Amino acid sequence: xxxxxxxxxxxxxxxxxxxxxxxxxxxxxxxxxxxxxxxxxxxxxxxxxxxxxxxxxxxxxxxxxxxxxxxxxxxxxxxxxxxxxxxxxxxxxxxxxxxxxxxxxxxxxxxxxxxxxxxxxxxxxxxxxxxxxxxxxxxxxxxxxxxxxxxxxxxxxxxxxxxxxxxxxxxxxxxxxxxxxxxxxxxxxxxxxxxxxxxxxxxxxxxxxxxxxxxxxxxxxxxxx
Numbered sequence: 001x002x003x004x005x006x007x008x009x010x011x012x013x014x015x016x017x018x019x020x021x022x023x024x025x026x027x028x029x030x031x032x033x034x035x036x037x038x039x040x041x042x043x044x045x046x047x048x049x050x051x052x053x054x055x056x057x058x059x060x061x062x063x064x065x066x067x068x069x070x071x072x073x074x075x076x077x078x079x080x081x082x083x084x085x086x087x088x089x090x091x092x093x094x095x096x097x098x099x100x101x102x103x104x105x106x107x108x109x110x111x112x113x114x115x116x117x118x119x120x121x122x123x124x125x126x127x128x129x130x131x132x133x134x135x136x137x138x139x140x141x142x143x144x145x146x147x148x149x150x151x152x153x154x155x156x157x158x159x160x161x162x163x164x165x166x167x168x169x170x171x172x173x174x175x176x177x178x179x180x181x182x183x184x185x186x187x188x189x190x191x192x193x194x195x196x197x198x199x200x201x202x203x204x205x206x207x208x209x210x211x212x213x214x215x216x217x218x219x220x221x222x223x224x225x
Contacts, residue, residue: 005173010218011225037219067093071119078116085119089099092118092126095145101187106146107179107196108154108163113145127151129159129195134203158203159196 018035024031069174071085071093085093091212096115099105103114108125118124130137133156146154154162164172174199183193 007214007218007221009076011221014222015225016017023067037222064090064094067097074115075119078098080116088126091121091140091143092145094140095126095143098188100147101182101185102178105184106150108146108159108175109150110149110178118145123148125151127154130198130203131158134158134200136214141189142195144192144196158198158200161199 021032058188066125068090071089072082074206075085093115096104096113099107099113102110104115105111113124114122124145124147126143127150128137129142131154135142135172144159149179153166157165160172160175163175167175179196180194182188183190
């Protein structure tokens with residue numbers, strides 16, 4: 001069901017291993033009661049790096065909490081009475097705010113985003129800049145907002161490849177200039193800028209990031225199981 005034979009094989013092996021452990025040691029009180037999943041990025045990091053990562057996670061949580069309060073207030077202004085919004089809605093709102101320096105227009109089609117339509121799932125959605133088919137990367141730096149029909153049409157193409165193939169070379173050069181200008185203004189990180197300008201041919205040059213991303217996806221699904 002995960003549509004990735006490698007991921008499915010690995011998770012099936014994990015399930016088999018856990019079932020064998022249950023068969024050998026039992027699953028009642030007194031046997032093993034915990035399974036730890038070690039993340040590759042954490043294992044490869046030293047103490048200083050892990051400490052920085054922890055601070056970044058804390059700062060990121062504060063940003064998300066502030067955005068949640070902002071979004072609730074905005075929704076109430078539009079007579080949408082809510083006391084809680086989902087993590088997915090907060091993520092959409094953060095990606096929407098990132099487009100402020102572009103007049104709240106999407107990066108591919110340059111379409112003005114309607115925030116309420118975005119939150120309600122009408123015509124706009126979050127989009128993987130480099131598609132999952134090429135890299136399992138759900139990080140903020142690989143996400144943006146675009147029209148839903150464009151998300152579907154883009155399919156397995158990278159952002160720059162899609163713009164060039166769909167709108168032509170002139171539009172692609174305008175897109176590149178727009179992305180670089182927004183990066184210089186501090187609208188988004190260098191990592192996101194690089195993702196927005198990376199062609200499919202350049203993806204295989206990063207096997208380590210690709211493998212870590214795949215392993216991270218496997219970790220996530222392992223936790224769900």
